[in-house]
Amino acid sequence: MSATPEIIFRTCTASDFDFVKQVHFASLREAITHSSGWDDEEQNRFVSRWFKPERVQIIQRITQCNAEDAGFLIVERQKDRIFLESLSLLPKFQNQGIGKLILKGLITEAEKSKAPITLLVLKANRARKLYDSLGFIQTFEDRTHSHLKWEGPRDPEQSGALSASCPSEH
Template identity: 25%
Template sequence: MNTPFTYQKATENDLDYLLDLRIKTMVPHYADSGLPTDRESALKRILYEFDKAYIIFLDQHPVGLLKINRAAEKTEVLQLQIDPELQGRGLGRRILKNILDEASETGKTVSLSVLKTNKAQHLYSSLGFKTVGEDEHSYFMEVGN
């Protein structure tokens, strides 16, 4: 049986954890994309829509970050980061599947963006996300009604 995830609203006390997580998960992709990788830029991304940020726990241990905007007509996954030491175990897939199931029950579309250099786009495609647009660095993907 899969252990359920728990989510705890992120607070300023979590900033050190979130900065460390962001550096481990995103700086390589930002570097590959020619985007800023400095601490200040990472902190700016962490603080973007911080009121929608949740620390993901599994067995009372933090495993990542989910930043999500649940609007009336659409659910937007703003950021999903899993600790690199725990990647490849299906955690991101389970989290996204839960979000997709919830959105399906309410007839919502789920959207996200992914850097073109991030291999997570294959996970998103396997879950039914389709590319609906792009810019220089990212693909914009959606699934749903």
């Protein structure tokens, strides 16, 4: 990766349902298949249950003068924590630093608000390595998921995020 990727967030609308479902299917099929088995109908029902456009931000990758939908982000901000519900990217946008940029933006927000970041990640999800590299620690594990928490940098080099910031819910 030669340069920091440029990204923006746009508001999700009801018409983005098919895109969000496509991203969910493309980004998590392998990990879900490995963890518990994949069933298209079950995954359709799953996405239909949690999809609420007002909770979702669409991640767009900026290339030259274009903005291309790359994935989606769901963050729930509470008084005592920031819960990263989902950060999913289409495979062609993975391993470009986009996820790391977004996570570092959340870490900056967490540092300022003095709130931890919590999340669940499928044990078979390759993103686990990224979370570990940014100082997330496992607090619990069940059959399919690891429960992770970021409470602060483990070393000074992990502090100080890149310039991107995540959209805030007001």
